[in-house]
Amino acid sequence: MPTESSADGGPDRAVAAPFAAALAAADRCVLCGMCLPHCPTYAAHRDEGDAPRGRITLMQGLAQGRLDPGNERLRAHLEGCLGCRSCEAVCPARVPFAALMDATRTILRENPARRWHPIPDRLVAPLRNLVLRRRSARRFAALAARTAHWLGLRHLLPARSRLGRVLRHTGPSLRRMPALPAPTGPDTADVLLFTGCMDAFFTGPDAAAALEVLSAFGLQVWVPRNQVCCGALDQHLGRPAEADALRRRNEAAFGTGTRPILALDSGCEAQLREYPQIRWQQRVTSLTALLAELPADRVRWRDDPVRVALHLPCTLRNVTRETAGIRRLLERLPGVTLAAVTPPGNCCGAAGTAMLSQPALADSLGRPTLAALAATGADVIVSPNVGCSVHLRALQTPESLRMVSPAAFLRERLPPRPGPT
Incomplete structure (x- = not known):
């Protein structure tokens, strides 16, 4: 040292x-x-x-x-x-x-280091801030990312370059943002849904799945349109003023009251629960934690057998401490068996942007984690963290297990919707 x-x-x-x-x-x-x-x-x-x-x-x-x-x-x-x-x-x-x-x-x-950066942060920051704050900018950036992946531009860049790493690593997880069903209004909602800033890139289908599952439980949902990034990215990279500005916008978008605020990603939930307002902290929860407290028989589930390897990310284990809730919910579903997982370490290496900035370390942690999940003989991996899912999915081979979010998995366990008659 x-x-x-x-x-x-x-x-x-x-x-x-x-x-x-x-x-x-x-x-x-x-x-x-x-x-x-x-x-x-x-x-x-x-x-x-x-x-x-x-x-x-x-x-x-x-x-x-x-x-x-x-x-x-x-x-x-x-x-x-x-x-x-x-x-x-x-x-x-x-x-x-x-x-x-x-x-x-x-x-x-x-107090920056006296070294040359290929892409100074002052040039990247305006674009990053725009994407985190504007839905239209996110959708444009996500379209550009999907187009670059479809065109195979990753093959034109060195694998060791930063942009080459970004395109290769995020490509397998890119998903188009679907049109969400019209949510209820703020006055009649039972719960409020936080979709996060990765909805246009990776988690849009998860938001749609969550709305279907919540509807199956008879819950009315409001999705505030003025919500923005939770602020975790800025907070953990040394930009507290930017993170605080995002916090204030989210607090205004979700308003006061006691209705639960559901976060679909454990990283977002961890950040939201550490906002300084006590009332806000008490409202924020995860989709699985909320549903674990409701009678499972309120919903008619599929009962065909499926074996699940549950990935428990660091934010779930060390910050929100909601490992019991997600286990309890999945174990109550008909036909679902949780496989015993013995991970080799306590972090998969994704760690927000570390999977892009520290690729060698991230991959050395991710591969054993992925192998431990696959060794269970499970049919599917369920992970409640988008960053972990993006990282682990990038390390998978074509024959690897499918990896989904809790919202997507719960949607799959609902009976097929009746077709048009």
Whole structure:
């Protein structure tokens, strides 16, 4: 790990002084090491700088002005964290590691390294912000992505290039956004549906499936049109102001009240549940957690046998803690058997954008995860996280198991709709 480094070889306390308040909670770490067996980057690299304990030590160095945020080795250790929060889940001192890492990445972003970037963030940011905030922009970008995949443009780019990786890795998961059935109005809705910013790229069919399933349960659904990205991407890449702006727009779109807000993706749900408003936190839940509390016999299900390998992403295990709900719901469905899965690690490597920015590490974690799911002899893999699904699907071979979201799987278990007479 780096110990001293600034542009002229010494510490830069004037730059580091503002970091102390943001990183004060790092002092709660007692360096016990209980987090080490649970950290995927430490398991991969066996480097203390890539362990939660080591990263906290680096954060303390930043806060105390002993380390320069422009130091390349420092940045590699801190930017390499996958954000799985497994360390936070087992920490006896309850160190808020995720919040510390978000603050640290804000510091790194505001004090950039002295290296040349092929595509500076300042050029990409306006396009990214537009896509996260405007549905029309998302649909145009998604159309461009599907067209590039259909034309095979990925074959014209080096596999090791960033754009080549993006096209190759996301291509197998691209789905056209279907026309959603007309939802009910806000005054008569039982639940509100959060569709997220990946609807035009990957999850549009999942939203349509969720509406059908909720309708089968007799629930009226409202889909606020003014909703935007949950803010997780900005939050975890050191852009808190942008994430906060998205939060305010979502709070305005969904309004006040007590009706449940359903998130179809565990990553979005984790971010939404950490919005500061207590009432909002109490409203946000997942589709499966809500349905697990309702009588399953309210719906007539198919009863043909199917064996399911359930993938439990980091956000579900370490943040929302809703693993019991999804298991309970699926086990109550006629004909459904959950296969026992013994994953080799605790993270598949997707980790938001890490599957694109850290491809070697992401793939080295994803392949064993995929193999463990396939070894169950299941008929289908169900994963409640879109990023994990995109990553694992990209690593699959043609003979691999089909991978679907909980909403899509539940829709498949409904009886066939009667055709026109």
